[in-house]
Amino acid sequence: MISAGGIFKLGFFGPGNSENRYLGIWYSVSNNDGVVWVANRETPLKNHQGVFKVTNKGILVVLDSTNTTIWSSKTSRTTGKKINNATAQLLDSGNLVVKDGNVRDPNTFLWQSFDYPSDTLLPSMKIGWDLNSGIDRHVTSWKSMEDPSQGQFSGYFDHRGLPQLVAMDGDRIKVRLGSWNGLHFTGMPWLIPNPFFTYKFVMNEKETYFQYDVPNNTFFLRFVLNPSGVGEGFKWMDTTKSWEIGITTQADVCQNYAHCGVYSTCDINKSPVCSCLDGFKPKFPNNWYSADWSGGCVRETPPACNDKDGFQNYKNVKLPNTCFSWFDNKMSLKECEEMCLKNCSCNAYANLDVRNGGSGCLLWLADLVDIVVLQVGGQDIYIRQPSSVLDHTEKSRHFGQKYQVIIIICSAILLMLMLVLGMFSYVRRKKLRINIRCQNDSNNEGWNKDMELPIFDLITISNATNNFAINKLGEGGFGSVYKGTLHGGQEIAVKRLSKNSRQGFNEFKNEVTLIAKLQHRNLVKLLGCCIQKNEKMLIYEYMHNKSLDSFIFDQTKSRLLDWCMRHNIIGGIAKELLYLHEDSRLRIIHRDLKASNILLDNNMNPKISNFGLAKIFGGDQTEADTNRIVGSHGYMPPEYAGYGHFSVKTDVFSFGVLVLEIMSGKKSKELCNSDQHLNLLGQAWTQWIEDKPTELIDEFLILGNSCILSEVLRCIHVGLLCVQQKPEDRPNMSSVVLMLSSDNSLPNPRQPGFFTKTAPLGEDYSSRKLVMPSINEITFTMLEAR
Template sequence: MKRFSFFYFCSSNIVSFLFIFSTALDTISNDSPIKDGHTIVSAGGNFELGFFSPGNSKNRYIGIWYNNLPKGREVVWVANRVNPLNETSGILTVSSKGIVLLNGNQDVIWSSNSSKSLIKPVAQLLDAGNLVLKDDSLVNQKDYAWQSFDYPDSTLLPGMKLGLNLVTGKYWTMSSWKSSDDPSPGEYLDRLDTSGYPQFFVWEGPAIKFSSGIWNGHLFVGGPNLKPNPYYTFEFVNNDKEIYYKYELINTSIPTRLVLNPAGLLQRLLWIERNQNWFLYSTGQMDNCDRYALCGQFAQCNINDSPPCDCLRGFQPKNQQGWDAADWSSGCVRRTPLTCGTSDRFLKYSSVKLPDTRHSWFDKSIGLEECQRLCLKNCSCTAYSNLDVKNGGSGCLLWFNELVDIREYAELDQDLYVRMAASELGSGYMGNTRTSVIAIILTVSAIILVGFLFWFAMQRKKGERGVGEGEGKEDMESPLFDVMTVSAATNNFSSANIIGEGGFGSVYRGKLSTGPEIAVKKLSKHSGQGFEELKNEVVLISKLQHRNLVRLLGCCLEGEERMLIYEYMPNNSLDFFIFDECRKKQLPWENRFRIAMGISRGILYLHQDSRLRIIHRDLKTSNILLDSELNPKISDFGLARIIGGDQNEARTKRVIGTYGYMSPEYAVDGKFSVKSDVFSLGVLLLEIVSGRKNRTFHHPDHHHSLIGHAWLLWNEGKALELIDDCLKESFVESQVLRCVHVALLCVQRLTDERPTMSSVVFMLSHEEVALPQPKEPGFFIERSIAETDHSNEKRCISDNVLTLTILQPR
C-alpha cells in the first residue's frame, strides 16, 4: 500500500509539473523571459515567437512565424521593425508597463507601451498568432492591456482588423517591408480613408497607388475578385464605433494570409500542403487599370481596349497631344457646360468601379430617386449612385467636382449615374420634343400657380397673427413643436430645469411625453442672438449628419417664442469638466484624447465632407457637449456660415464670437475662413491638455496667454510641463506631445501656415508621421496685469450644487 501511495504521489507530481511546463510554453513573464535562441509556441502549435534574422541580414528581430509549416520561416509580425538588435544577447521580458525588449546592456530597444499599469503582467502567444499582454491577477483573462493584432505590419492574419477605431482614433494599417532583408516600414501603406465614404488606399509615399473603392454591400468595387469561397469568409463593418475589414478561415487546415509585399502589391496567399508551398490565390492590383487614376478625371479604363483609357460620353481630352502620346493623366473635360438646373440629365454607366469618394456625401436612409433629386439641386454634384446594391439597392452616394479612378468590370453589379448637359444625350433621350415642350410649359404654369396661392395664403395668415410670429417658418426644414408641448416637457420652464445660460437666453432640460429627454434652447426677448441666428442654426444643422455634431430635433416658433429643441447631452459640456478642479479628474487622458479626435473629425466634416462647406466661427469648450459615453458633439451653429466650394475666405463687418478662441485675422480684420476654425481647434487642444483656459491663463513668470505659455515651453523642450496635474497617472507621452505639436501648428499667426482639418486628423491619428516645426503663434504678446482675468482660480464645486455654464463674452 505504501508503495502504491508513493507511486501515486510521484505520478501526480510529474503530471502537475508537465502541465505547468506545457502551459508556460506560450507565455512570457518576469520569471520566465526568453533569450536569443529560445522561443515560445502557441498552445495549439500554430505559431512561434522568438528572435530571427531576415534574409541575409545579421540584425536580430523579435518576430512571430508559422510554426508547423516546413518551408522556412514565414514571418507574419515583427516587434522591433524600426530598432533592430545588432547582437545576440537580447532578452524579451515583461514589466508593469508592457512587453520590453532589452539588449545586453539592459537598454530598452522596444516596448509595447501599455497605458495600463499591470500588477502581474504576462505576455501570451495565442493560437491565432496574436501576442497579447494581460494582468494575470485579473479574473477576466481576455481583458488585454495590449495586443499585436492592433499593430499589423505587412501581413493581415485571420481575425486582424484593417481600418479605424472611431472611439480611440486608432488606425489598423498595413505597411510593406523595405525588402526581404529589412522588415522596417517600406514605401507602401494600406490605410482606410474616411474623408468621404470609407475606402482603402495603398499609398506609395505621398501618392496613391491603388484604391479598393467602396464596399457596396457585397464586396469592394475595386476588387470584384473578392468573392465567397471555400477557404475564408470576409466582412466589412461600418458603425459608430468601428470601420474595418477582416476575414476568418473556414478550413483551419488551409492557412491563408493577406500580404502587402515590398513592391506594393496586395496578395492573398494560400498554403498548399501537397506542394508544401504558398500559392498566390489573388492579387488586389490585377492589371494596368488598377493603377490609381491612370486615365485622369472624367475618364474610364477598360483593360480589354487599346488604348485602355477613354473619355466619358460628353467629355473630350483636356490635353489632346498628351492623350495621343499615351499620357492620360490630365483626363477629360466637358464639351458642353452644365446649366446648373433641373434640365441637366444623367447617363447611366453599368458594371463600373465607382470613382474615388474623398469628395463625396452619403445618406444610408434615402433611395435612388431622392438621390437624383438632391444631385440636381446642387450645382457641384457630378454623379450619384446607390450605396448598397443588395435587395435592389439602397442608400445615396453623391460625388462633387471631378470623377477619378473609374474602370469597367464586366462581372460587377454596380451602376453610376453621371450628370450631363441634356444636349449631349440627344433628342432620343429627351423623348418627343413637342411633348416635352408642352409638359414643361404645363409644369412651369402649375408651379407658378401653386407658388402664388401659397404666397397669398401665407400673407393672409401673417396678417391674422402678431408681427414676427412664425416669421421665416417656411424656410426651416425641421419639425415644429408647439409651446404647450415644450412647456409640459420642461415643467413650465421651471428654474430647476435650467442646465445652462448665455447671452442668448437659457437652456432647459426636459422630457417629452413620448419618452426622449431634450434640451430646449430658449432665446431671450432681449437676446443679442436674434431670429437670423436662430434661423441660421436650424437651416444649417438640419442638413448635417455626423456622430460628432449635436442633433437638432426641431424648433418652436409661436408668438414671440423662439426655441430650439436638441437631443439631451447628459454629461453637459467640455468646460464643465476640464476647468473644474474636482470634475476634471473624471476625464483621464484616454477620454480627452478621444474627445480631441472626435472634435477634429466633426470639424473636418463641416469643412470638407458635408453637403455644405461650413465655418463654425464659435468653437469653444462650452460648445462641445458630451453624451452618456463622453463622446463629443459640436453645438451652437448660430454664427456658422456657408462658403462656396472654391471659396477660401470671407469678410464680415460684424465680428462676433468668443475672445480667446478667435484667430487674429478674424478678430482684427473680420476675415474668416476654414483656417479660423483650425485656430480655434488649436486653442481647444491646448485647453484639453492643460485643463486651463487660454484667455484667463496667468503665470508668475510672464503675462502670456495659454498659447504663449505653450510656445515658450515648446521652444525650451518642456512641452510635457503643460499637462494637467490630474493626468500625470493616465497620460500617454507620445499622444500628449503630438497634441501640443499639432495645436501649435493650428494657432500659427498666418493662415497659410496652418494645416487643413484633413491634415490635422491625419497627424493626430498617425503617430509615425513626421510633423513640421511650428512657427510663432498668433497673439504672442504679453498682457498687462490689468488685462489678465484671474477668474479661473482653482476651486472645487460639490456635485450637489446647481452649476451653470460659465458665460463668455461675445
C-alpha cells in the first residue's frame, strides 16, 4: 500500500533476521529500513501467510493463515453511528486512517495510526493527551532491533504539575526534556522554529500536545526512541542513501535524570560535573567525593520563612522537575516572587513563558531536582535562600530603609578604597615596564623595548596553575596552555613557551608586541607576561567556552550553535580582521586564522587569538614574500602555501575557509567526496555550481535551530568568494563586512584554490625554491574530557 505521493509504504516485513512478520509503515526511500509504525507489535505472524483488511464497520484487522484475528484497530471514534463506506488510506504524512467515504477532516476520521504511535514521532504527529477522547499519545521503544514488541522505555508528557516531556525506563525517569517555556522545552534549547521546521505546543483544558512539521515534505525526518531508551533524530541523506543521526536526547551524563541528586547543578564543562547550590552541602560527603552524587545536597541553614529570606538568581539552566509545581500564566514575575515568599513550601520560582521579556509564574513546592547548566538557551530560576547565604545585592532588597542607607554608605566607602587601591596598583604597574635584554640568545638580540604591559612573577603563575600540574587546556606549536586562578579569583589562561617549541622567542616577542598595541572587543585580551629564569609565558583572559573548533566539529556541541550565534561569530571575526587590516594603528596579517584560534567568551562572542605568526606591514605595504611558510594546512591559499607570497588576501582566504566550516560543521581537510577526492572547498564549489548549496548546511543547524535561509546562502556565497584561487579575485575585508550586512547582489564566485584534496598549485605563479618550510599544523587545540 503506497501513499498518494509515494512517500510512505505499508506492508508486511521482517525486522533484521527475524522469521516473524509484522504489518508496518516505512518511508519509500529506505526499503523498510527504519519502520515508523507497527500494527501487530505483540502478536507477529509466525509465517509468511497473512491478510490485512478493513471491515464494513471500519475496523482494521490482521488475520493469520487460519483466518484468526491477531490484531485489530480499536473502536472507531463514531461508535453507534452508521458507517456507509469504510475506507482505509495511507496518507503522505505516514498516517494510516480509516474514514467513511471521502471525508478529509481529521476530526471525522474513524481511526488513525497517529493516535497510537510505536517508537517513532513523525512530522505532524502529536505526542500528548486528548481529554475529550481519552487518548494519551506516547512512544514506546522496540524490545530490540529485531523485535518491535514494546520495550522497557517510553516517552510521553508527565501530567503532574506543569506538563513536561520525559523518557521513562519502566516507572523511573531516564531523561527529562523539561516543560515548555514558550520557545522550546527547557532541556532542548536547540528546538527553535525556523524555515525548515515549525513547532506547536498546545496546553488547555481539552488537550496538551506537541508536534513538529516539515513544510511541503522538503526532506524526510523521524524521531525514534531506540531500544536503549535514547531519543534520536534521523534525517534521510540522498547523497549517501542512508539515515543519519542529527539529534540525540542523551548527549552527555548531565542529561541523565537527577545525575547530581537534589539541590545541585550538573555542568558538563566543569570537573567534577556536579556541585551543590550555594548554601548547600553534600548529604553524603564520602560518596560525593568518590563521584557518587545520587544523594544530592542538603541545606546548611534552613530559610527562616519570613521577609528576611530572599532569592538567588541562577542563569542559563534547565529548569528542575516540575512534577510538584504550580503555575499561572497571568501573573508577573514580581507577583510570582511575592507568592513564593509567602509560602514556606516554595523553594523557587521562574517565568512560565520567556517570550517578550517573560511572563507567567511557575513555583516549585518540593525538592529541586535535575538542574542542568546549559551552554545556550537556558532559563533564569530564582532559588529561595536564607539571609546568611544571599549576597549583598540580594539581601538589600529585603532590608528596611534604614539598613539600605547604611549599606549604600558602606558601599561608597568601600568603592573609594577600591579606587585608591586601584590607582596605587596602576601606578605601581606603570613602573613595571618590560625591559628585556636577551644576552645569551643570539636569536633574541635587538629586542629591548619598553611596553605598557604588567609583569607576573613566576611564583604567582605557578600557584595559579598548581605548578602546571592540572588544568591543561591544550597544546600546539607554541607550547602548552594551562588554566589558572589568580589570588583574587580571576581565571586566566597561561601560554607557556616550550623548550622544544616549533615556535620560538621571536614568535613570543611578536605576540607580546602586537597584542599590547591592539585593542578590539573581538581580540582576546592579554593581561600580562612572565619572563623569569628560563620561563616565557603569556597570560590571557580565560575563555569559558574555549575555542570554536570544540563546538562546530563536535557532534554534541554543534547543535548548541543556532543560526543567530553562527551569524554573530562570522560577523565578529570579519570585523576583527577588518580592524587588523585597515583600522588599527598597525596593518597586521594574522597568517594562522583557523577555528582553534577563535576563542568564545561567555556570550559566545568570537575573539581572535594566537598572534605568534602574524606579520606587520608598514606604510602602504599590502604584500610580501617569505622563504619560511608558517600556518595550518587547509587554511592557507595556494600562492602562500606554494610560493611564500602573502598579503591581506591570505587572511581573506582563511576567513572564507572558516565560514564554510561554520556553515557545514566539517573540517576543511576532510575528504567530503572520496570518488572525486573533493575536500570541503571542492564539495562546496560542486554543490554551488550544481545549484544545491543547501546540501552543504550543517544538518544540526537545519534540524534544531532558527535558520534564515537567505542569510545562510549569502554566507556560503561570501565564503566561496573569499576562497577563490587568485588573490585579486578575492574581496578585501571591508567588502566582506559590507556583503554580510547588506542585501546587495554579489558577484559569481570562481573556482576555489585547492579544489581537491591533492589539487595542483595554480599556474599563475612562477615557482621558486623555498627554504625550510615550517607548517604549524596545530597551533592551539583544546583538550576536553568526554
